[in-house]
Amino acid sequence: MELGSPRPSDLDCRPSASEKSKRKSRLLVSVRNLHEAQLAVDGGVDIVDFKEPLRGALAACDPQVWSGAVAAFAGAGVMLSAALGESESAMQVASQVPAEFTFAKAGPSGCRSGEWLQRLWDQLPVPESVALVPVAYADHEAATTITPEQVLDAVIESGRSRLLIDTFVKDGRRLPDHLDRQRLTDILQKAQAHDVWVALAGSVRLREKHRLEREGCFPDCWGVRGDVCDNSDRCGLIDPGKISLWRRSCRTASVVPCEDETCVSVLG
Numbered sequence: 001m002e003l004g005s006p007r008p009s010d011l012d013c014r015p016s017a018s019e020k021s022k023r024k025s026r027l028l029v030s031v032r033n034l035h036e037a038q039l040a041v042d043g044g045v046d047i048v049d050f051k052e053p054l055r056g057a058l059a060a061c062d063p064q065v066w067s068g069a070v071a072a073f074a075g076a077g078v079m080l081s082a083a084l085g086e087s088e089s090a091m092q093v094a095s096q097v098p099a100e101f102t103f104a105k106a107g108p109s110g111c112r113s114g115e116w117l118q119r120l121w122d123q124l125p126v127p128e129s130v131a132l133v134p135v136a137y138a139d140h141e142a143a144t145t146i147t148p149e150q151v152l153d154a155v156i157e158s159g160r161s162r163l164l165i166d167t168f169v170k171d172g173r174r175l176p177d178h179l180d181r182q183r184l185t186d187i188l189q190k191a192q193a194h195d196v197w198v199a200l201a202g203s204v205r206l207r208e209k210h211r212l213e214r215e216g217c218f219p220d221c222w223g224v225r226g227d228v229c230d231n232s233d234r235c236g237l238i239d240p241g242k243i244s245l246w247r248r249s250c251r252t253a254s255v256v257p258c259e260d261e262t263c264v265s266v267l268g
């Protein structure tokens, strides 16, 4: 069953065995410096995303790290991404994103309407070659902004083609604590119907990825930081072994072939 087609029941929403093999997602890992970026590249991630976890959900790294990344990884077969921070700080650093980067992500904090957000996206001075990735927060109230559904509508209305859903407050609560399966699948279905590429993030653990996939949530990309760090501390050190587990999960089976959490936890 394609995500854009009607779903007769929750049970039918689960993909068949043949569909499972087609469900592969990109893997984005957020790093804070070039050393961590090298670990991510060595671990085979698709997108290396630069952000400083100590300063918030989507805080930018020093632009010197961005230029160092171009020198180190251009031609390494990996896409580079920059977190720009929230609306106002994003405006200040957007023009410094290297043209060699593939993506730049801007947070919606304080933007209280779709029009407001669209104005922000239009005004951000990212280089033309860099795709702006609008961000929605699952816990939007904490960021004084609109819901992920409303952000998706603004993305569609503005003719943009990407959306990252993340969490604003990193307090242990995770994406599914704010957005239930029904809302997530509805968002993904609508996005797919409008050719919008969606990345899901927000303190997601590997076992939750597996569970969400069993429930029919198949984003184009999964974004992680905390779950690939020692002790799942997003400000801690990156663990290459955890990157491998995520990479294997994203590149091979999107859905683990069992239903119980014990089995999932072996993989996750």
Ligand SMILES: O=C[C@H](O)COP(=O)(O)O
Pocket (backbone or CB within 6 Å): 028, 029, 030, 049, 051, 166, 167, 170, 201, 202, 203, 204, 223, 224, 225, 226, 227, 234
């Ligand atoms: O863009 C994705 C985020 O970096 C995810 O970070 P997190 O897993 O610590 O919430």
